Structure formats: C-alpha cells, structure tokens
Amino acid sequence: MVAPDYDIIMGVMQxxxxxxxxxxETISDALLDKLLRAAELAPSAGNLQARDFILxxxxxxxxxxxxxAYGQFFIAMAPVVLVGCANIARSRIAYGQGAELYAVQDATIAACYVQLAAEALSIATCWIGAFDEKRVSLALKIPLDIRPVLMLPVGYPDESPEPTVRMEPSRFTHHELWSSLDV
Ligand SMILES: Cc1cc2nc3c(=O)[nH]c(=O)nc-3n(C[C@H](O)[C@H](O)[C@H](O)COP(=O)(O)O)c2cc1C
Structure with missing residues (x-):
C-alpha cells in the first residue's frame, strides 16, 4: 500500500x-502561531478544547x-516556554467528575501536536512534566480551576541527541484481554 502521508508523519515522529x-536565536511570533495552529487542531473531549497555553x-x-521544575535550568535557556494548562473550568461546562481528567488529556494531546509541528519546522522542544505545580501556578497567576500540566521549552536546537530506546509493540500490546507481560 502506498501511503505517502504515513511516511511523512512517521518521519517527523522518528x-x-x-x-x-x-x-x-529567538522564535518569531509567526512561528509560534504555527505551533498554536497545530494545538488548535488537536482533538478534545466534547470539542470543548479545555486547554490553554501560556507563552x-x-x-x-x-x-x-x-x-x-526542580532546577532544570535548561528550561530558562529556551527563548520561549509554553506552559500547557488543563482548563478544568471549561471542561466542567459539560462534564462533572470527568472534567479534570478530560482537561488534562486535552492539554496533553494539544502539546503533543505542538511538539510534532515544531519538529516539522526544525524547532526543538522538550516535554517537562517534573515540576512543582503550585509554584508554577503562583508564578504565572494561574487560577485554582486551571492546572499547569506540562511545559515545553521551545527553541532552535543546539544539540542532536541520539534516539532513545523504545519497546517493541509486542511488549506493550495486549490482545482482547490484559495479558501479563514483563514490566
Ligand atoms: C510526561 C512526561 C514528562 C517528562 N518530564 C521531563 C522532565 O521533567 N524533564 C526532562 O528533561 N524531560 C522530560 N520528559 C522527556 C522524556 O525524558 C523523553 O521524552 C524520553 O526520555 C524519550 O526521549 P525522546 O523524547 O528524545 O524520544 C518527559 C516526557 C514526558 C512524556
């Protein structure tokens, strides 16, 4: 089967x-706009788009x-940091108990789209999940019903890391029912 789009998207992901x-070098507003356009296209629960980014x-x-982020000072060396937030307040419009989890998923998939769009534009990112949420909320004046869930330092790359090791799909795929695999 010829599927050039698959090859293109896999190439970007690889x-x-x-x-x-x-x-x-700074990242222009025009390029940031391209990244946010990618975030805009991400799916979201009930299409509520319950995620926001702070630039x-x-x-x-x-x-x-x-x-x-516990002293991960390389973050401050990036010209821009995008802070991805779960907008639980927006998700609550339609969802009660589920709102928080949906908003977190909305934020993370949108950030994933940003990372891939950035790669397609030869812009570097790094997902940051290890941080003190309260400190970030305080620093950015984020209200209580919004949760910062990730940060993406964004800049032009000044290193070319080797690929990291991945599990084969057979190690993380279960058929029909959960099957006990090695950890
Ligand atoms: C949920 C999550 C949290 C992460 N937190 C951090 C972090 O705090 N600091 C960091 O340097 N990298 C962090 N990373 C990046 C991972 O270390 C990285 O994705 C992984 O080692 C695979 O390498 P690769 O992204 O180059 O493929 C995080 C990634 C994810 C998905």
Whole structure:
C-alpha cells in the first residue's frame, strides 16, 4: 500500500527528540502561531478544547519556571516556554467528575501536536512534566480551576541527541484481554 502521508508523519515522529540545549536565536511570533495552529487542531473531549497555553518569554519568569521544575535550568535557556494548562473550568461546562481528567488529556494531546509541528519546522522542544505545580501556578497567576500540566521549552536546537530506546509493540500490546507481560 502506498501511503505517502504515513511516511511523512512517521518521519517527523522518528526525527523528534527531547532537546535540552537551545541556540540564542529567538522564535518569531509567526512561528509560534504555527505551533498554536497545530494545538488548535488537536482533538478534545466534547470539542470543548479545555486547554490553554501560556507563552513565556520573560527571562525572570523563565528562571522561576526552571526553579519550579526542580532546577532544570535548561528550561530558562529556551527563548520561549509554553506552559500547557488543563482548563478544568471549561471542561466542567459539560462534564462533572470527568472534567479534570478530560482537561488534562486535552492539554496533553494539544502539546503533543505542538511538539510534532515544531519538529516539522526544525524547532526543538522538550516535554517537562517534573515540576512543582503550585509554584508554577503562583508564578504565572494561574487560577485554582486551571492546572499547569506540562511545559515545553521551545527553541532552535543546539544539540542532536541520539534516539532513545523504545519497546517493541509486542511488549506493550495486549490482545482482547490484559495479558501479563514483563514490566
Ligand atoms: C510526561 C512526561 C514528562 C517528562 N518530564 C521531563 C522532565 O521533567 N524533564 C526532562 O528533561 N524531560 C522530560 N520528559 C522527556 C522524556 O525524558 C523523553 O521524552 C524520553 O526520555 C524519550 O526521549 P525522546 O523524547 O528524545 O524520544 C518527559 C516526557 C514526558 C512524556
């Protein structure tokens, strides 16, 4: 079967790496707009699009974010940091108990789209999940019913990391029922 789109999207996914060193060059607003256009296209629960991004360019704020991420100071070296937030308030419009989990999923899949669009534009990102949520909320004045769930430092790459090891699909695929696999 000829499926050039599959080859294209797989090529982008295979090239993407977590990059933790960035060049000094800034990322233009036009390029950031392209990344956010990708976020816009992501699926979301009930199409409520219960995710928001905070764009941070201010060096002091980036430093605070790096500190909140337990001293991952490479974050502050990126020209832009996108903070992906689960907008639980928006999700609650339609969902009660499920709102938080849906909003978290909306935020994470949108950030995934951003990462892939960035790769397609030769822009580097690194998913940051290890941070003190309260500190980030305080630094960015995020209200209580919105949760920062990830950060993406965004910049031009200044390193070319080797690919990391992956499990074969047979190690993480179960057929019909859960089957006990090795951890
Ligand atoms: C939920 C999640 C949390 C992560 N948190 C961090 C983090 O706090 N700091 C970091 O440097 N990388 C973090 N990463 C990046 C992973 O280390 C990286 O994706 C993994 O090692 C595979 O490497 P690759 O992205 O280059 O394929 C995180 C990734 C995910 C999906």
């Amino acid at each position: 090239r993407r790496r977590s990059v933790r060193r960035y060049g000094r 941070v360019r201010d060096p002091n704020t980036k430093h605070e974010l790096a500190e909140a």
